[in-house]
Amino acid sequence: MKWIQRLFNRTHAATKGRIVPIFFTNTLTRSKELFMPKRPGLVTMYSCGPTVYNRAHIGNLRAYVFADTIARVLIKAGYRVRRVINITDVGHLVGDNDEGEDKMAVGAAREKTTPEAIADLYTKLFIDDLSELNIDTADIQFPRATSYINEQIALAKTLEEKGFAYRIKNGLAFDTSRFPGYGKLGNLDLSVQRVGARVEADAEKRHPADFWLWRTAKPHDLQQWDSPWGRGNPGWHIECSAMSRTLLGPEIDIHTGGEDHIAVHHNNEIAQSEAAHGRSFVRYWMHNAFLTMNGERASKSLGNVVYLSDITAKGFNPIALRYFFLQAHYRTPISFSWDSLGGAANALERLWRISMHIAEESARVSEPSEMRDHFIIALCDDLNTSQALSILWESLRSEDYSPEEKWGLIEDADALLGLSLVHPPVEDVAAATLPEDVQSLLARREEARSRKDFDEADQLRTLIEKSGYRVDDGPDGAVLTRTTL
Ligand code: AMP
Ligand code: ZN
Numbered sequence: 001m002k003w004i005q006r007l008f009n010r011t012h013a014a015t016k017g018r019i020v021p022i023f024f025t026n027t028l029t030r031s032k033e034l035f036m037p038k039r040p041g042l043v044t045m046y047s048c049g050p051t052v053y054n055r056a057h058i059g060n061l062r063a064y065v066f067a068d069t070i071a072r073v074l075i076k077a078g079y080r081v082r083r084v085i086n087i088t089d090v091g092h093l094v095g096d097n098d099e100g101e102d103k104m105a106v107g108a109a110r111e112k113t114t115p116e117a118i119a120d121l122y123t124k125l126f127i128d129d130l131s132e133l134n135i136d137t138a139d140i141q142f143p144r145a146t147s148y149i150n151e152q153i154a155l156a157k158t159l160e161e162k163g164f165a166y167r168i169k170n171g172l173a174f175d176t177s178r179f180p181g182y183g184k185l186g187n188l189d190l191s192v193q194r195v196g197a198r199v200e201a202d203a204e205k206r207h208p209a210d211f212w213l214w215r216t217a218k219p220h221d222l223q224q225w226d227s228p229w230g231r232g233n234p235g236w237h238i239e240c241s242a243m244s245r246t247l248l249g250p251e252i253d254i255h256t257g258g259e260d261h262i263a264v265h266h267n268n269e270i271a272q273s274e275a276a277h278g279r280s281f282v283r284y285w286m287h288n289a290f291l292t293m294n295g296e297r298a299s300k301s302l303g304n305v306v307y308l309s310d311i312t313a314k315g316f317n318p319i320a321l322r323y324f325f326l327q328a329h330y331r332t333p334i335s336f337s338w339d340s341l342g343g344a345a346n347a348l349e350r351l352w353r354i355s356m357h358i359a360e361e362s363a364r365v366s367e368p369s370e371m372r373d374h375f376i377i378a379l380c381d382d383l384n385t386s387q388a389l390s391i392l393w394e395s396l397r398s399e400d401y402s403p404e405e406k407w408g409l410i411e412d413a414d415a416l417l418g419l420s421l422v423h424p425p426v427e428d429v430a431a432a433t434l435p436e437d438v439q440s441l442l443a444r445r446e447e448a449r450s451r452k453d454f455d456e457a458d459q460l461r462t463l464i465e466k467s468g469y470r471v472d473d474g475p476d477g478a479v480l481t482r483t484t485l
């Protein structure tokens with residue numbers, strides 16, 4: 001941390017505060033590296049998006065809050081960030097083998113409609129969920145795979161022409177043996193790799209890791225397009241290679257996804273893109289760990305999922321989920337429970353109260369301070385959000401800083417963590433708006449405290465809590481927080 005601080009001071013001074021050094025863990029090198037974008041001042045970033053045949057669950061949403069945090073840190077450091085999250089609206093097979101049904105067809109059959117209507121509905125719900133989590137969706141491109149079929153065909157054709165693909169009865173397959181270094185992401189050992197859930201099985205493939213670039217349609221397939229290999233649909237991986245190149249250029253700075261994508265999907269993206277274009281595809285690969293439920297990865301196929309709509313239906317503010325995610329480092333698995341979400345919601349609301357109080361005291365005037373630097377350094381150090389939150393809490397509770405310095409920290413924290421601290425979405429529970437009985441309990445408690453009768457003050461605190469408010473004693477008196485959102 002000390003050497004990062006020194007580097008920060010140097011870079012900070014040299015660039016008048018515009019660019020600070022940022023370190024990210026790169027899955028490709030398995031080490032923490034100084035982040036340097038390809039072009040000065042601009043970062044290109046691609047995040048694998050959802051298959052829109054049903055809602056995104058909160059495990060998926062962790063992946064996008066993670067990507068959003070990266071973008072916030074980069075923007076704060078002075079970069080322009082161009083972002084893409086793809087929308088997979090082509091139905092890849094549920095079981096990833098030749099027998100499985102395609103996901104969009106499953107969704108369409110379930111809701112007795114077309115794949116297009118399913119895609120429209122769940123794309124909208126996905127983007128709404130992101131907005132509710134304070135992700136600025138206006139700044140992100142959400143390309144749909146079905147709008148880039150020509151680009152995917154062109155890429156598959158290039159691979160075939162260059163000898164990286166071979167035809168099989170039901171399509172065109174990528175020949176992983178022709179691509180040196182296949183499996184470099186996550187150091188995949190092909191000699192022990194078995195045909196797993198997401199490794200495509202087909203008797204005609206030369207190696208279990210070889211994968212479809214194009215799959216011949218079955219007559220009943222709802223989605224099919226013409227191609228040099230007959231009517232069919234693109235393989236699962238090719239859309240990301242094609243769309244990232246079209247929208248962000250041949251070499252992108254950052255590519256994100258959940259760690260489940262490392263072994264197959266991302267190795268296959270690398271193989272396709274680098275084989276076709278003969279150059280490096282991604283400079284920094286970044287992956288988030290899983291959100292788990294009762295010790296197991298939350299996933300649609302296991303059925304152990306919770307949606308953001310379940311969370312809001314229980315009266316939680318969606319930002320409580322964001323706070324819950326940020327409590328852990330992105331490379332650490334997090335275990336979801338309603339109790340731990342409740343804890344996050346309470347902490348967040350307390351933070352909101354403190355922030356409202358400091359807004360008043362500082363008249364929203366901000367000043368620089370050392371703690372703001374520490375806070376930013378923690379986030380620039382591979383997005384250490386848990387440490388950043390500790391710095392935030394400690395500093396806001398400390399009597400060593402002025403209200404203006406604290407307000408400066410709140411503004412930084414708001415920009416970097418997206419927790420709505422500058423304009424908290426809570427009712428004003430200033431003393432005047434409290435119910436009369438609570439006001440009188442609060443006054444009696446203040447009076448007991450001034451007499452240093454802490455037993456009575458504690459009893460009164462319990463009564464206030466029973467009325468639905470938590471009491472936090474700050475430097476300027478008690479801050480009350482409604483305990484039910
Ligand atoms: P999918 O629709 O399955 O491709 O998932 C969308 C994104 O969510 C991908 O980046 C996945 O790696 C990620 N993801 C899926 N399940 C989880 C989970 N339980 N925890 C964290 N990220 C996940
Ligand atoms: Zn992808």
